[in-house]
Amino acid sequence: MRRREYVTALGGTVGVFATGGTGRAQPATLERVCPADTVTHVRPGDDVLFEAAAEPGVESPDAEWTVDGGESDAVRPGAPFWSYTYRTGNPAAAGRFDETGVYDVTVSVGASSVDWTVVATERAPAAPSADLSCEPGPDATVTVRDEIEVTATAADDSGTLRTLLWQEGRNATYVDDTDLSGADATVTYAVTGGNAIWFIGDYPMIAWIVCRDGRLTTARTEGPAVEAFRDVDISGTNAPVRAGEDLVVEAEIAAEGSSTYHAFVEASADLIVGHDPTHVDSATVEVFAGQAESIELEFTTATVRNTQTFPVRVETRHAASETDVTVIGTDDADERGHLQVTDLETNAPVTGGDRLEVTATLANTGDAPADREVELVVGDNPTTVDTRRVTVDAGATTTVSLGYETYPVRNDDEFPVRVRTGDDSASRTVLVYGRDGDGNGDGNDGDDGTGQASFAVSITGTNAPVAGGERLSVTATVENAGDAAGTHDVELVVGRTPEVVDAASMSLAPGETTTVSLGYETYPVRNDDTFPVTIRSPQTSDTRTVTVRGSG
Known part of the structure; x- marks a missing residue:
């Protein structure tokens, strides 16, 4: 043949x-x-x-x-x-x-x-x-x-x-x-x-x-x-601003794609303002697939007599994020307070996993009471982790405390924290000690004091996409890769503003592996929402991106 x-x-x-x-x-x-x-x-x-x-x-x-x-x-x-x-x-x-x-x-x-x-x-x-x-x-x-x-x-x-x-x-x-x-x-x-x-x-x-x-x-x-999908989320503005001042809009641009085939993705974002939408600014940033970058867009507001509230929207070619902002008219400027951050204190350094507290002193330097949402923003890629509503009389001073549970990192981590009032902001650099850092001793977790447990986590699956209002479940394997038995909490953290929604305490012998399923009831959203979910132990973490289907 x-x-x-x-x-x-x-x-x-x-x-x-x-x-x-x-x-x-x-x-x-x-x-x-x-x-x-x-x-x-x-x-x-x-x-x-x-x-x-x-x-x-x-x-x-x-x-x-x-x-x-x-x-x-x-x-x-x-x-x-x-x-x-x-x-x-x-x-x-x-x-x-x-x-x-x-x-x-x-x-x-x-x-x-x-x-x-x-x-x-x-x-x-x-x-x-x-x-x-x-x-x-x-x-x-x-x-x-x-x-x-x-x-x-x-x-x-x-x-x-x-x-x-x-x-x-x-x-x-x-x-x-x-x-x-x-x-x-x-x-x-x-x-x-x-x-x-x-x-x-x-x-x-x-x-x-x-x-x-x-x-x-x-x-x-x-x-x-x-x-890659160019996603966008407005992370903050400097509103309210006085008429004629610059309005600044901060946004996170995320590239959802494959790091193998998409690598660095060029993403352009446009700032659209007003009830009669008008394009006022653009910015272009390179984002590595699977990660996010921050951008700032701005424009000079018109000199108007009356206070106005209107929408601002940041758009990529695939997604949009919108919020309302307020511009204080010239006739109202003297009737509105101005909340200035005059002092900032923290309890840093703290050990990863402990609560970081930030106390801000706020002074109303305006001629009327100031009613504001005060934010605590952390990290080089700014993330709002806590908010408080305060009302301060004209000429008065108050303090506000904000905080969050830090991530249990292995190595020491130094990053900025910022308190924002909408009128003013102030920042400090804080240190969080890692498990292997200078502030955490020898990091010994062993039952007999001679070894250390180290829980490695790996997500094996989710039931996403789910409809808003349904339970989202994430399954992971947990292995004690250390040389001693130990007990640790394994947590499910969701969202771009990280929130712990479920946790389980696990005890494992050296080399032992088990499976954990964590989850929570999602919020009934109108539009599809795609966000990260993370399973983390004190030593490692693993992240996936999931979608919750909207009703619209």
């Missing part, structure tokens, strides 16, 4: 899908799956799939394929079905017999084997037909949040359709499969742009249509370009 080139392998596996692995447990018991019968007929030059069910599962190198008792290029156990074997544990191979004749195909794993008799004849049924399309198509650009649908239409004149195997189309990496039956079928594979790693990498998607007798055909389609 003539040697031939089957399906050219286009590189190594993508890897994100081929994560299962089956081990090399032996001995294995094999059972014929496809072709379902001992004898099958196929036209010369057409493709045929061979698959055996293995119990326990095997890896592709463990299966030995022979034709007429010896090696042959007529059966290829590698691409395009190596990844399928790796994921399922079932030995699978593609065959093509270019000349008419009768062939004995055998797959063996250890002492177990199954075989098929293949009759290559022009009188055999034709291969099934297939067509594949993608929506949006290859000329479109979508974000990692958008849905992509790949639709396959298959037909077989013999009416023996069995399976559709979805693969990434460059590296032949198995993605999923769909059961088929009858003479024709139309099926759709739906995936978000962020999970379509092959489209992100500019690779096509392919579908293998398999009949019960093993006859095989393939179709492929290109997909849209997939870009």
Whole structure:
């Protein structure tokens, strides 16, 4: 028989899908799956799939394929079905017999084997037909949040359709499969742009249509370009301001995407103000995928006589965030207080996990009472962690205390804290001692005083997306990677303004691993809300991004 080139392998596996692995447990018991019968007929030059069910599962190198008792290029156990074997544990191979004749195909794993008799004849049924399309198509650009649908239409004149195997189309990496039956079928594979790693990498998607007798055909389609989602959230303003002064709007720009394929993302933001929306400022920032950067946008307010409250909105090309601000008119300026921060004290340094307290002295230097929301903002990427409403008479002074539970860091961390009144602000740099830092002794957690427990956490899954008002659950593994037994709290922290919503106390021996599920009832939101969730121990943390579906 003539040697031939089957399906050219286009590189190594993508890897994100081929994560299962089956081990090399032996001995294995094999059972014929496809072709379902001992004898099958196929036209010369057409493709045929061979698959055996293995119990326990095997890896592709463990299966030995022979034709007429010896090696042959007529059966290829590698691409395009190596990844399928790796994921399922079932030995699978593609065959093509270019000349008419009768062939004995055998797959063996250890002492177990199954075989098929293949009759290559022009009188055999034709291969099934297939067509594949993608929506949006290859000329479109979508974000990692958008849905992509790949639709396959298959037909077989013999009416023996069995399976559709979805693969990434460059590296032949198995993605999923769909059961088929009858003479024709139309099926759709739906995936978000962020999970379509092959489209992100500019690779096509392919579908293998398999009949019960093993006859095989393939179709492929290109997909849209997939870009990172530019999210935005207004983190604060300097409002209220007096008419004619500059209004400053602070915003966080986050790039939701793949650090492998998107890396640094250029994000442009526009500031839109007023009931009759007017563009007044723009800024562009580079954000590494999965992270966020702060920007400031501003404009000079009009010199108006009467106090006005109006919306300001920061927009990227994918998202928008809006809040209301107040500009004090010239006729009202003398009738409104001005709350100045005259002193700032903290209880720093504190140990990570302890409460950081900030006490501010506020003086109303205006001619009328000042009613303000006072904020405590922390970090180099400013985050509001506490607020207090205060009312101070004209010429009077008061103090306000704000605080939050610091993160239990391993190493010493130094960062700014700021108190803002809307009229004024003041900041200090504080130090939080880490578990391994100078302010935390030897960090010994061992029961006998000779070792240290260290809880490593890894998120294994969530039930997101959930509808607003439903419970969001996050599951994680917790391993004591230290050399002593210990007990620690494991917490679920949610949101860009971090909030602990659930926790569990865990006691683990050295090397012991357990699973924890934490969760909370989400808030019923009108619009979809995407935010980070973190499982953290005193030593490590792991973060995922989740979506709560809005009702609007």
